Amino acid sequence: MSSSKRYIIFAITLVPIVVFYGFSISYSINVPWFDDIENIPYFLAQYLDAPSWYGKVAALLRPNNEHRVLSARLIVYLQYLFTHTINFRILNLIGNLTVLGIFLVISRAYLKHKGILYGLIPAAFFIFNLQFYSMTFMTIMSLQYQLIIFEVFLSFYLLTKPSKSAFLGAILVALVGTYSMGNGVMGWPAGALFLLYLGQWNRLIVWIITGALAIVGYFSGYAFVQGNDEGFIYFFNHPFKVIIGFFAFTGGILDWFPRITFEKRMLLPVIGGITIVSFFIYYVLGALSISTRWQRIVPAFARKHYKQNTYFQQLSPQWAAFWVSCFVYLFINSALVVFFRTRFDYQLVLWATYKIYPGTLMAMTCLLSLQIFRWRLHSLLVIVFIGISLVSWASSYWHFVPQVTQDRKQRLAFALNQQRNGVGLGAEKKSAFAEFVVKTFERSKSHGFYQFPQPLISSQESRLEALFRDSTQLKTGVNVKTEMLPYGLEVYNDSFEFVNSKEEGVFVTLTSPTHFYVFSAEPLLHRSRTQKGFRINCPKGVIENDTYQVGLWVVQKNGNQLWNTQQSVTFP
Structure with missing residues (x-):
């Protein structure tokens, strides 16, 4: 490929990236919202006031709702060390940069196996998307959902390396991920599948023991959310509905018409989810077929098919394990959301916060499809994926820029009410949380690390x-x-x-x-x-x-x- 074509491809790939970060920086505000308050200013005040190292560690690891948020709190503390303040816009940017981290990890894995540059274009448009706008513009969410995907993927990437130092690095990243969000726990079983597939038994034993200890530590002193058992009851009462919800969730990046009736709105995501899951099954069979250890699981006719595919014959086992583990990790977390959350509101299967999962799933499906079918359906697939990704990207900005604009002004108005009335940023009047918020801002002001920007509006x-x-x-x-x-x-x-x-x-x-x-x-x-x-x-x-x-x-x-x-x- 000529240099001029490379530059054109990179320039097109940069379009969604530049737009995403330009828009997110422009519209973010230096004002916390709801869970931000406990995880950022309250944590920092607790950390600074702790009289001992034990108290400081406790502040870092203290659960918030269903999650510990170690990475986010470490980032907050590092910002304080360098600036003696906390700025939610900067923290938001740091959190959003992990979307770039996800893209770089999977792009690196793709290009290392002779992936064509054209594939990066649709992958970028799928990942740097505004469908998960509610996460993009809420600080603690940007420092959790997308960050944990990046950490888990980075851990899997390090597992592909043969060196002991890389394996140690993978474990350390997985440990940090475990204590950075509940979803990080699922990195251990997905990583175990990685090592099991490769037959790296010693590493597998170390991984399982370390993971088990990490999970036990994670749930030590953990406030379990009551009622999750009702998720099982809901599934047994509505199994088909939950299964369809899973497909809608995994294909949610095709949620192009968010303002039509929900039954019609689900149609494209369900088709997208079925496509992604079907491709995953196809890919797993291909990965098994190239393994002397596991190929007997694959039917003979399927092994014959994969032997005729240049991609699978050239595929090294560690990269097959990498991609399968990434898919498994995202599927497990998608299934947990659908299983335990749809009983509250079925429309959560297309909730904006979770759209980073289907966006990443579709990007990986795109990249691998373009490699697998490179010598047959390649040109058609390039056109199809670029077309779908452009529609998905453009529709997200078309529908959600007005929403982001409104949300921004609404939160600024709520911050003004918080200043004047002591309530506004997620709490209700005379509630324990309202009192907690007021005291947290008082402590932030006394420590000198945060005050509301002036003026707000x-x-x-x-x-x-x-x-x-x-x-x-x-x-x-x-x-x-x-x-x-x-x-x-x-x-x-x-x-x-x-x-x-x-x-x-x-x-x-x-x-x-x-x-x-x-x-x-x-x-x-x-x-x-x-x-x-x-x-x-x-x-x-x-x-x-x-x-x-x-x-x-x-x-x-x-x-x-x-x-x-x-x-x-x-x-x-």
Whole structure:
């Protein structure tokens, strides 16, 4: 291949990577949300205040919900060591860089076996995708889900090396991964299959013993989530539904139409999942057929087929083990999510946070298919995979950029409420968690490592409450409809015109004699800069009982506006 073609391929491959990181950096904010608070500022305060090394280790390994998050906390502490602060935007970037780590590991494995450069294009578009936007823009999630996949894949990559130091490195990475998220535990059985396939018995024994000790340590003092046994009951009552859910989950990167009915929305992901699982079975049989130890498991007609395939005849066993282990690891975690989570809400099979799994599965299926069928269906497969990956990538930005834009403004408004009212970033009023959040931010401030950025939304926010209490500062003439729903106050308008962008939009304000709240309204036109109308549900869980005047704070680059809607609402 000529140098000019190589440069063109690399340039095209860089497109989704550059867009992904440019967008994630631009839209991330230096504000925590929900689980971020316990795992980042609270952890760091606990670590700094610990009187002994034992207390510091306990702070690093303390479980959060169903997971220990060692890697994330080590990264937080390293940031503090270098800067004496914590910055959620930088932490978010570090977490998101592990997506690049996943891509580089599988690309390296692909290219080492004479993979064609064209294959990197669809793989990049599948992996650097906005379908898992909720993970991309929540700091602790970016430091868990994608990071643990990278760590496990890196461990498998090191297992392909013959040296003892590489094997030791694989164990160390697997140990860190185990204590960095519950999903890391599944790296041990997948790695055991790797060593079993190769017949490396001594290494297998060391791996199993180390893994068993690591898992016992992981669950020591672990707060088990009650009710997981109900997952078994749900499966036995709905086996077909759970199986279909598994296929939908594994093919979730083909979730191109997220706003249609769920039954129709599942169709493409289910087809994608069946394709990926079928390819995996095909690949496993091929891997077994080239092993003198395991080939007898494969039927004779299948062995004959694989002997005629150049890829499998040239495939070294350690790389066959690498790919099979990567697939197995992702499949195990996918199955666990579907098995234990669908009883809460079946639509979780297509939940945005988990889409890194199907994105990676499809990328691996793409790369290996292009190698296996290189001398037959190669040109057709290149076109098909590039086409599918481009549609998947483009549809993710088309559907989710407006959502990310709205989520960003909403979290900034919640942070403003947290500052003013002591509640906003995931807690409900007067709850134990609300008190915990307030105390955590007080400790962060006293240690000097974190305060909310100023301003959060607009320089006007410092005097916003005073302005809304002065009726002479407010415009009139905007009508809104209000309705008190079970979970909050809905405010709606279908005619108010404004510009909507990352930095611009409409915020609904609630003003009482003793309280003041700000909430970001959702525009009615999702992909239009010029808007006409908005709606919002102001959650009851964060609003104190009182009678409020409803106002509008319109943040625009050409000048902000303050409106009195002359509507009042009472929270009982």
